[in-house]
Amino acid sequence: TRIIPDSKGKLPLQDGYDYIVVGAGIGGLVVANRLTEDPSVSALVIEAGNLDDRAEDVSIPGNIGFEDPRRYEVKVKMAEQEFLDGKVRIFSQGKAVGGSTIVNGLVWTRGSVADFDAWERLGNPGWAWSDILPYFEKSESYSAPVKNVSGAQPLLHPVAGNHGDRGPVQVSYPNYYYNQSYNFLDGIRELGIPINEDPNSGNATGASIVPSSMSGKNQSRADARTAYLDPALERPNLHLITGYSVTRVLHGNGGATSSNSTHDPRDSGLRVTGVEKTTISCRKEVILAAGAIISPVLLQVSGIGPVALLESLGIDVAIDLPGVGSNFQDxxxxxxxxxxxxxDIFTAWDIVGSTRDAVRQEYLTNRTGPWTAPMVNAAAFAALSWVTDREEDILNEAANATANLPPSYDSTLRAGYDAQRAELISMLARADTPAYEVMSTSWGQLAVSAMQPFSRGTVSARSASVFGNAPPLVDPRFCAHPVDCRLLLLGLGFNDRLIRTPPMAALAPVPPPGFGAADARNETALDEAMRSKITSGFHPSGTTSMLPLEHGGVVDPSLRVYGTRNLRVVDAGVIPLIPGAHIQAAVYAVAEKPLGLIVDDYNTDESEETGGRYYQG
Ligand SMILES: Cc1cc2nc3c(=O)[nH]c(=O)nc-3n(C[C@H](O)[C@H](O)[C@H](O)COP(=O)(O)OP(=O)(O)OC[C@H]3O[C@@H](n4cnc5c(N)ncnc54)[C@H](O)[C@@H]3O)c2cc1C
Known part of the structure; x- marks a missing residue:
C-alpha cells in the first residue's frame, strides 16, 4: 500500500484507478482490502483524517471514556431537538484511518435474526439473517478465554459456533472484569431477565458480558485499520491518501453519471481538496464510505438528492433522489x-496517581488488569414483554401515535416509513429482539438506549459545498415518535428496580438528581428530567438507505446509487432499519457482502442503470 500523507503539495497519484473509495472507515477499508486481493485491480482510498499514532489512548481498552483520542474525532452539532428540550447536542464521528473504529467503545453485537430478516422483507433480496451471517463470520476472529481470569464466573459463550475464526477483526473479552459487572448481572437476573451467554447467536435479548472488538492475545483495540489496512500494506495496487477531503462527485465526463449524460459513465471522478485542488479519475467505480453523516451530504452537493433541497441551495440537479439524507436513525x-x-468498591475512576502507574505497568507487562477492560463490561437487552405489563398499550402507541415525520419527507419516504413501522412493531412484540438496552460501567453508569427507534430525522447540506460556511444540518429528531421516550422511561423505571435488588443495593448506588425512586414513580417529572439528558447512541445510520425507490431508497441491494451506473455507498448510511444492537459488527458485514456484486459487474455484462428519477429540468 502506498500511503500518501498530507504532503501539502502535488499528489503523487497514478493516472487513474479502477476504484476510488471515499473514507477509510469500516466501509472504505473493507471494500478497498477485498477488491485489491486481486493484484490486477487498483484502488485508491481518500481519507480526510490521518493515520493514528497507536498511542495508549487509542489502543488500550481501559482508556475508553477517560483519555479519548479526541484528536481523531470531529464533533458535529445537531439541530435543536424540538421533541426533547429544544437544545442542541453533539455527535462524535471518527476522523482517522479506521474512521469511527479508532474512537469507538468496542462493543461487538450483531443484532437479532429478526433485524436482518426485516431488511429483506423491506425489499432487499439477499439481505436476510441467513444471507448476512456468512459475512458476520467472514469479518471476525472470535475467541473466548478458556480460563476464568477474574475470579468470578465469566458467563461467556466459549464455543465458536456461528462465529468466524479467520476474519480480520479480532473479537474477544478482557482479562479483567470489575466486580460490579457481576452485581449488575445478578441484579438483572433477579428481575427475571435471563443470562444470554452468546448475544451474537441471532437471539439478541438477555444479559451478557459483552464481546469487544479487541485482540484476546494483546488485549488491545481491534479496528478497521488494524483489521483491513495493516495486513494489506505490502500491496502495490492499493493507495491511500490521508489528510485530504473529497468535496464532490463529478458526473459524466469525469464522474459518476446519470443516464442523460453523453459522456462515458465509467470515466468517474472526484474532486478533492488540498493545497491544490485535484481531480482524480477512475475506470470502474466510485465508492462513497464517508459515514452516515457525510456520504449523503457529498451526494447532495454533487447534485444527487431531493430536488427541492438542491434547488434551494443552487445546486445543479443530476438525479432527483428524495431519500438522500432521510430515514436517519440512531x-x-x-x-x-x-x-x-x-x-471498598474499585472503579475505573480510581485509576489515578500511583494506582494508575501500577495498572499501566501491569497492562504493559502482562496484558492483564483493569486496563484490559473496556468501559462497558456487561449489558442487558430487554424484550418488551419481560419488563412491562403494559405491552399492549405500548404496541398500540407505537402503531397509532403520530410519527412527526420531517415535513420534507415525500410520499415514497412516508410509504417506506409505514413498512418499517410494521416491522418495528412486530419486533417489539418478540422475545428475541430488545426494546431497550441497559449498559453497565464500573462506576455506576446504567446507560439506557431505545433499541427499536420509531423516530426519523434528516441530514441536509446547508451550502452548495461541503466546506461552505454552514455545516450540514443534522437532525435526528429524537423522540419525534413518542414511543421512543416511552421506552426510555421504561428503561429508567427498570434501573430504579435494578438498583434496589440486593446484589445492586450492596453497592449503595445513589441515583442522579431527578432520577430517584420518588421520581421514578412520577412519570411526568421523570419524563421532563429525562428529555434534557437524551443524546446520541453514536449509531447514525439510514441516510442513504438500501430500500426500493418507491420506499425512499437511495441504493439498491447491490448498494449502487439509483440512477447511476458506477457509484455505490458502503457505510452505515445504507442500513435500512437500525438493528437492535451496537452497529459496527453489522457495518463490517454489510461492507463484506457486496464484493462479488461489484466485481461481477465488471467481469460479466455491462451493468445496467438501476432506476432512479433523472432530473429533466
Ligand atoms: C464515539 C463513538 C463510539 C462508538 N461506539 C461503538 C461501539 O462501542 N460499538 C459499536 O458497534 N459501534 C460503535 N460506534 C459506531 C461505529 O464505530 C460506527 O457505526 C462505524 O464506524 C461506522 O462505519 P462507517 O464506515 O459508516 O463510517 P466511519 O467508520 O465513521 O468512517 C468514515 C470515514 O470517512 C472519512 N470521511 C468523512 N468525510 C470525508 C471526506 N469528505 N473525504 C474523505 N474522507 C472522509 C472520515 O474521516 C472517517 O474516517 C461508535 C461510534 C462513535 C463515534
Missing part, C-alpha cells in the same frame, strides 16, 4: 450515573 440514549457509594 439509538436515543441516556447515561445516568447511580454512583456506587459502598466502601
Amino acid at each position: 439509538h436515543p440514549t441516556l447515561q445516568p450515573v447511580y454512583e456506587y457509594t459502598a466502601p
